Amino acid sequence: MKEKDRDNAKSVLVVEDDRDISEVVSFILENEGYHVQTNCDGHLFPEDWKDRPSLILLDIWILDVNGGDICDRFKHDPTLKDIPIIMMSANRDLSVIAYNCKADDFLSKPFDIQLLIDKVARLIA
Incomplete structure (x- = not known):
C-alpha cells in the first residue's frame, strides 16, 4: 500500500498468535485497502498504539491471554x-x-475469505 493511500485507509488490528493466520488475514485485508497492524501476544495497551484501529480482529486464546477478557475490558x-x-x-x-x-x-475458523471481508467492511463502514 502506498504511503498516501495508507493515510486514508481504515486500520485493522489483528490479534492472533498463529503467525500463518495473522499473515493470511493481513494479506487479505491489505488487498482490500485496509492498513493492517498485528499483535501476536495479546498484550494490548492502547497508550502504546501509534494509530487507533478502526476495528480489532481478536482471537479467543492468544498464548496465555484470554481474548474474551480483552474484549470485555x-x-x-x-x-x-x-x-x-x-x-x-x-x-x-x-x-x-x-x-x-x-x-x-x-x-x-477456518473462515471463508469473503465472509471475513464482508464482516470487516460492514463494521468499519
Whole structure:
C-alpha cells in the first residue's frame, strides 16, 4: 500500500498468535485497502498504539491471554468501547463467548475469505 493511500485507509488490528493466520488475514485485508497492524501476544495497551484501529480482529486464546477478557475490558472502557471487535476462533462455543464479552461479531475458523471481508467492511463502514 502506498504511503498516501495508507493515510486514508481504515486500520485493522489483528490479534492472533498463529503467525500463518495473522499473515493470511493481513494479506487479505491489505488487498482490500485496509492498513493492517498485528499483535501476536495479546498484550494490548492502547497508550502504546501509534494509530487507533478502526476495528480489532481478536482471537479467543492468544498464548496465555484470554481474548474474551480483552474484549470485555475494551467494551467497558468509555474511550475504547466504540472500536468494533470481531472475535475469531475454532471454538464451537464462539457465538456464546462473543455474546458474553459484547463483541460486535464473530468469525469461526477456518473462515471463508469473503465472509471475513464482508464482516470487516460492514463494521468499519
